[in-house]
Amino acid sequence: GAVVSQHPSWVICKSGTSVKIECRSLDFQATTMFWYRQFPKQSLMLMATSNEGSKATYEQGVEKDKFLINHASLTLSTLTVTSAHPEDSSFYICSAGAQYFGPGTRLLVL
Amino acid sequence: GENVEQHPSTLSVQEGDSAVIKCTYSDSASNYFPWYKQELGKRPQLIIDIRSNVGEKKDQRIAVTLNKTAKHFSLHITETQPEDSAVYFCAASKSSSGSARQLTFGSGTQLTVLP
Numbered sequence: 001g002a003v004v005s006q007h008p009s010w011v012i013c014k015s016g017t018s019v020k021i022e023c024r025s026l027d028f029q030a031t032t033m034f035w036y037r038q039f040p041k042q043s044l045m046l047m048a049t050s051n052e053g054s055k056a057t058y059e060q061g062v063e064k065d066k067f068l069i070n071h072a073s074l075t076l077s078t079l080t081v082t083s084a085h086p087e088d089s090s091f092y093i094c095s096a097g098a099q100y101f102g103p104g105t106r107l108l109v110l
Numbered sequence: 111g112e113n114v115e116q117h118p119s120t121l122s123v124q125e126g127d128s129a130v131i132k133c134t135y136s137d138s139a140s141n142y143f144p145w146y147k148q149e150l151g152k153r154p155q156l157i158i159d160i161r162s163n164v165g166e167k168k169d170q171r172i173a174v175t176l177n178k179t180a181k182h183f184s185l186h187i188t189e190t191q192p193e194d195s196a197v198y199f200c201a202a203s204k205s206s207s208g209s210a211r212q213l214t215f216g217s218g219t220q221l222t223v224l225p
Contacts, residue, residue: 099156103152
């Protein structure tokens with residue numbers, strides 16, 4: 001079946017630094033990739049929708065200049081958390097559709 | 111936009127009993143309703159889904175029902191086992207054919223199956 005991978009699986013960084021998360025579709029092409037964020041004991045909240053070759057669409061309240069999304073190819077979408085702060089600590093999950101979720105990236109900002 | 115409400119937030123059942131989780135949605139255009147099981151630190155796992163042209167779907171011990179008029183859908187797990195313990199999420203989506211589905215998730219239900 002279709003597989004979505006994410007890298008890294010976890011990352012610890014200092015406040016003010018930037019972190020890049022990669023999401024790859026391993027055996028299929030994904031025109032669209034969804035990025036979700038999940039805080040502890042909470043639901044998945046859609047942050048943005050990335051579309052190959054065009055600008056991402058951000059949900060209300062999500063800063064597009066802070067969460068940079070690039071979808072340069074049909075198999076790779078990246079989310080960069082710029083100038084990360086402790087409140088950005090969360091579980092970030094990409095998805096290429098209802099059945100295809102990445103394993104998630106746990107970000108801890110110190 | 112779509113709003114999905116899920117109840118209960120926690121549910122404890124004895125092994126072998128049934129568990130029912132309920133969700134309501136607000137957007138009558140939603141036409142796809144998946145259910146996910148998420149274990150701690152893992153990705154959501156699709157366990158069953160239902161489309162708006164169907165009222166009920168069953169897969170072994172798991173079943174989902176949909177009432178379009180009332181805009182609610184439910185997950186039923188029979189003969190629960192300790193390994194069913196996890197957080198369950200409902201979701202709703204409206205999507206035209208061929209495009210990837212953007213999901214709105216419910217708030218989740220922590221199911222605990224007591225041995």
